[in-house]
Amino acid sequence: MLSPSSDLSQVRRLEELAFAGWPALETRDVAGWRLRFSGGYTKRANSINALERKAQTDLKTVEGLESAYRELGQLPAWRLSPLAPAAIAEVLAARGYRAIERSLVQVCPLRAFTPAPEVRIHAQPTESWIEAFSAHSPVRPEHRAAMRRMLAAIAAPVGFAFVEEAGQPMAMAIGAVNGDHMGLFDVLVMPQARRRGLARKVTESLYAWAWDHGARFAYLQVVATNAAAMPLYEAQGFRTVYDYEYIVPPT
Template sequence: MTISPPDLELVRSLEERALNAWPALKTALSGGWQLRLAEGYTKRANSANPLRPSVAFAETLAVVENFYTRHQLAPIFRITPLAPADAGQLLAQAGYQMIDPTQVMTAPLAAGDWPAHDVLIEATASADWSEGFAQANDLSALARPAHERILAAITMPTAFATLTVAGQAVAYGLAVAENGMVGLFDIVVAPAARRGGAATRLLTALLHWGQAQGASSAYLQVHESNHAAVSLYRKLGFTTQYQYHYWVRP
C-alpha cells in the first residue's frame, strides 16, 4: 500500500497552532527551529521543534545540545515531517533513540446535536479544574506549578471542560481555538469512570465550544500506543494527517 506524503503546508499550519496552544515558558529561534523551555514539564514544551529549517541538521544538533545543556535539561528533538530528511540518521549516529511515536489527527466539524448539559466550560483553569485534573492524571506536586504556568500562558481562546456524573467530577479537558480550528489537549478521565462514555461526552462538548468560536475542523495529538484513545477519535471522525516522534539520549 502506498502512503501519500503529508501536505507540508498543512503540517506547518497544525504545528504552529499546536505550539501556540501548548506554549513553552521560554523560547528561542535558531536556524528555523523553535527551542522550547518549561522547567522540564512535558517533552512538547521542552524540545527543539522544526518550523522552517534553514541550516544543515548537523549544525542544529550542536546548537540544540549546547542550548539545553546550558539550561540544565537533556536535549530533546521533536521530529515532524518538517525536519530535514537526514535528522533521524544523524540523531541515531549521535546516540539518540526514537520514542513516543504520535499521530496528529484532524476531523471536520459538522452541525449536529452536541449534548453538553453535564459539562462545565470555563475560560480559565479554575482551582477545582486544576486540582481535579492533577488527581485524575496523577500529576505530581512538583510538576503542577509548571503545568499551571503553561496553561496561564496560552494566548488563544481556551475552554477548560469538566464533566460531572452524579454530582462527581470525572473527566477534564482543554480546547484551544485559533483561525478556524480547535485543538484538543489534556483529555483525561478518572480511572473509575473510564470506558463508560465520559470521554465522548467531554469531547463533544469541547467540539461544540470550538464550533461556537468559528472552528470548522478540529485537531489533536495522540500517542500511537494509546489504542483506546485512537479508536475513540476515529469513531468521532478523526483521521491521521501525519506522525511525529521524539529523539532522546538514554
C-alpha cells in the first residue's frame, strides 16, 4: 500500500536508506530483485526485495531466486513493498504462499528534540549493550556472530542508545544517519522498566543526536500490530508512507 501523498521515488529512496541502515552481510541483485543474506538473522536481512516494478516474475526467475536460499537451508522470504510488480503476488499465491507479517514504513520531520540525561549514545555498541540486546531482542546463540558483524557494518554516523540503572539495562535503540535521514531500529524497553517513558527518552535522544549529525527526517519500520508503539510514534510526528508484507512458502 502506498499513501496518497507519496510516490514510488520516495519509496525507492526509503528502501535504499533502510538497506544501508540495517545492512545484510551479503547482497545479490538479480532480475530486478535484491537478495539479502545474513545467516538467517532477521527476516529483513534474509529476504527477496523488489528494486523496480519491472522486476521479472516468470516461474523460472522465481525458482532461481528461491534456490539461493534453499541451498543455504533457509526458506525463502519475499518482502513485498510497493516496488514489487503486481504479478508476483499472484505467482506466490498460486504456489500456496502466505503472508506472515505486515509492517509500516513511517517518516517524520525532525526538530531540535531535547536529549534525556540518562540516555548514553555510543558510536559503537559496548559489551553491555551487546549482552542486553542479545538477551532482550532476543538473538539466538547461533545468530550472535552475524548480529555483531551486521552492527559493525552500519555506516557511520551510527548511535547506540542505552539506559542503565545500577548496572542493569533498561532501554536501548539504534539510530543510523544517511544524508538528511536517520533510520530508527530496534527500540527495546526491558519488562521491569516499562511505563516510565523510556521509549520516548531513547528515541528523542537519538533524534537530537541525529539532528546534530545533519539529519532532518527520521524513518522507521514498525510491525502493523504493534499497538503499544504506534501512539508514541504518532505523537512524535511519524506518518505512514507505505507498507510491506513478508510472504513465505507453506511449511
